Amino acid sequence: MISVGDTVRGYTVLDLINPGGFCNAYKVSKGGKNYFLKEYTDPTELSKDFKAFIENQKIILGTLNSLGDSTETIVEHFVEDGHYYQVKELLSGCNLDDWMEDNGEISDRLEAAIQLTKIIQLIHGAGIVHQDLKPKQVMVVSQSPLKLVLTDFDWSVPKGKVVRKVGTPWYGYIDDKPSEKSDIFTLGIILCALLTGATPYQRKHENLFEAELWPRWVSGRSYDEPINLNPDDITKKLNQVIVSCLSPNPSERPSLDEILSVLENPKDSKRMVALVSGGKKLIIPAGAIADRRDFKLCFPETTDKDGNPVYMYVSHEVIALKVAKDGDELTICSPDPLSNKFLLNGKELTATPVRINDGDTIEIFSSKRGEAVAQFSVTVK
Numbered sequence: 001m002i003s004v005g006d007t008v009r010g011y012t013v014l015d016l017i018n019p020g021g022f023c024n025a026y027k028v029s030k031g032g033k034n035y036f037l038k039e040y041t042d043p044t045e046l047s048k049d050f051k052a053f054i055e056n057q058k059i060i061l062g063t064l065n066s067l068g069d070s071t072e073t074i075v076e077h078f079v080e081d082g083h084y085y086q087v088k089e090l091l092s093g094c095n096l097d098d099w100m101e102d103n104g105e106i107s108d109r110l111e112a113a114i115q116l117t118k119i120i121q122l123i124h125g126a127g128i129v130h131q132d133l134k135p136k137q138v139m140v141v142s143q144s145p146l147k148l149v150l151t152d153f154d155w156s157v158p159k160g161k162v163v164r165k166v167g168t169p170w171y172g173y174i175d176d177k178p179s180e181k182s183d184i185f186t187l188g189i190i191l192c193a194l195l196t197g198a199t200p201y202q203r204k205h206e207n208l209f210e211a212e213l214w215p216r217w218v219s220g221r222s223y224d225e226p227i228n229l230n231p232d233d234i235t236k237k238l239n240q241v242i243v244s245c246l247s248p249n250p251s252e253r254p255s256l257d258e259i260l261s262v263l264e265n266p267k268d269s270k271r272m273v274a275l276v277s278g279g280k281k282l283i284i285p286a287g288a289i290a291d292r293r294d295f296k297l298c299f300p301e302t303t304d305k306d307g308n309p310v311y312m313y314v315s316h317e318v319i320a321l322k323v324a325k326d327g328d329e330l331t332i333c334s335p336d337p338l339s340n341k342f343l344l345n346g347k348e349l350t351a352t353p354v355r356i357n358d359g360d361t362i363e364i365f366s367s368k369r370g371e372a373v374a375q376f377s378v379t380v381k
Contacts, residue, residue: 096135174215181250188245275376310374
């Protein structure tokens with residue numbers, strides 16, 4: 001274990017932030033800038049899974065740094081004296097667990113639930129299963145506007161490469177192996193904590209703490225009714241989607257698209273528009289909007305013919321698309337002035353709502369290029 005004042009690869013240790021079971025966390029400095037340093041005590045070079053762990057981390061870190069600012073940024077990683085180290089950007093703020101103690105507003109908690117679901121959608125789209133989701137792994141780096149960053153991908157699984165099965169009491173998944181569906185199970189527990197103020201099982205059995213007993217205990221019980229922060233806030237639809245996340249059968253758990261559509265429009269989740277491109281999907285429920293952030297999260301790898309990310313064609317801090325109900329039909333419009341246009345079936349979208357139908361096509365049209373730079377097929381549900 002390194003100490004305050006020690007130097008590792010040019011990083012001077014300023015403070016011990018947290019000693020842990022797998023690693024120790026430090027605040028360090030280099031070149032006049034502060035960073036977050038993790039010193040791993042397990043695994044080490046003497047561990048049989050050390051090589052596999054390092055290989056996984058190389059894949060994960062290379063992917064994370066391409067996903068934008070909703071996941072932690074790794075500056076560098078290296079092995080020194082038999083230990084593995086990661087240097088990360090030092091995030092300010094608090095973790096989601098601490099944030100929930102001081103924030104009871106359901107609107108804020110719904111926004112946190114939506115952001116977290118989108119981040120998980122983002123990493124799954126990049127082929128990563130987190131495996132150890134919990135509120136302490138989520139940093140709240142801004143409160144107004146609310147901004148979440150997902151951290152701690154130590155035991156995450158890139159493209160099915162499992163080094164160890166891990167989990168945290170009260171948040172661990174119950175499946176035999178980690179998968180996207182196991183992340184959804186844990187997301188359901190976090191949604192309970194966010195939207196009801198309590199995890200679903202802990203109050204029923206305070207003394208259950210042995211990890212090996214957890215899957216068997218949870219699988220033998222059902223969770224039906226959250227204890228609402230406000231009975232008007234958790235509708236039947238929202239309750240149903242939370243409960244379905246907690247199904248012992250992975251195939252019965254909802255998709256992230258389904259979860260997101262209910263979170264974004266909990267009082268009416270029957271109708272929504274999905275924009276699809278390259279296997280990626282952006283869900284816009286009736287009454288909701290899509291902006292640059294949504295395109296960046298849902299289509300991070302979609303590029304124009306020159307390799308530029310297409311989300312860059314969507315204007316900052318404006319509403320790009322808005323979906324609304326018109327009787328039994330859905331409408332779509334671009335309510336704010338945009339530097340580039342959105343075309344529906346070849347016709348420019350304006351602030352005037354127009355009907356949108358299953359099978360339609362939406363394009364981003366670059367004013368500078370004079371051509372469409374991205375095309376999305378439309379699904380209406």
